[in-house]
Amino acid sequence: MDLTTRQEKIVRIVKEFEPITGEEIAKKLDLTRATLRPDLSILTMTGVLEAKPRVGYYFAGKTGLNLVTKELKNIKVGMYHSRPVIVERNISVYDAICKMFDDDVGTLFVVEDNLLVGVVSRKDLLRASIGSQNVMNVPVNIIMTRMPNINYCREDDSVYEIVKLLIDKQIDSVPVVRECENGLEVIGRFTKTNVSRAFVRVIQDNE
Ligand code: ADP
Numbered sequence: 001m002d003l004t005t006r007q008e009k010i011v012r013i014v015k016e017f018e019p020i021t022g023e024e025i026a027k028k029l030d031l032t033r034a035t036l037r038p039d040l041s042i043l044t045m046t047g048v049l050e051a052k053p054r055v056g057y058y059f060a061g062k063t064g065l066n067l068v069t070k071e072l073k074n075i076k077v078g079m080y081h082s083r084p085v086i087v088e089r090n091i092s093v094y095d096a097i098c099k100m101f102d103d104d105v106g107t108l109f110v111v112e113d114n115l116l117v118g119v120v121s122r123k124d125l126l127r128a129s130i131g132s133q134n135v136m137n138v139p140v141n142i143i144m145t146r147m148p149n150i151n152y153c154r155e156d157d158s159v160y161e162i163v164k165l166l167i168d169k170q171i172d173s174v175p176v177v178r179e180c181e182n183g184l185e186v187i188g189r190f191t192k193t194n195v196s197r198a199f200v201r202v203i204q205d206n207e
Pocket of ligand 1: 106107119120121122123144145149150151152170171173174175
């Protein structure tokens, strides 16, 4: 919401002197209480200010920036994740490299009986390729990061929490999983690109 100059002045005064009565705000602005009434109504109705009877006005904090911050914290992985690219654990390093190019991703999720068992990144494949082994014969199973060391998330996790996880663990993505009887089924891929998309969307929605 765009505030008028006078409304911005009111907010500044309330922030500094809260709790403050309408009468006192009017005095500071050299205006009458009646002149301020419509502005104070708008500011309380939109949640920028909070009015407490017989006490005065408080700053409630729902300015544009605070709204964006709140929304960023509330958005869920399920709204932004991408389709997962999955390979079987016995696929060769060579075929995994081809798969990565074909599907244009930086991380493959490895499954056995449809359940998550590993993660293979670009650097894992590069490392295996510059080693002495024959990439045609080495299965990804040998080089992957495996359970229980895999970081993953669920659709209803907050994007904010998962961004912190990506930063903390220094990884580019996590599989989005659903618990099933014998383990974890991979239903998505949540990457740094998804984070950027979420960020842009929230800003655009608030413009
Ligand atoms: P790259 O290695 O291509 O830079 P990452 O930074 O995502 O890609 O991966 C770094 C290391 O972390 C790799 O060894 C990879 O196997 C591992 N890794 C990637 N994603 C995960 C994850 N979700 N959980 C655990 N380990 C991961």
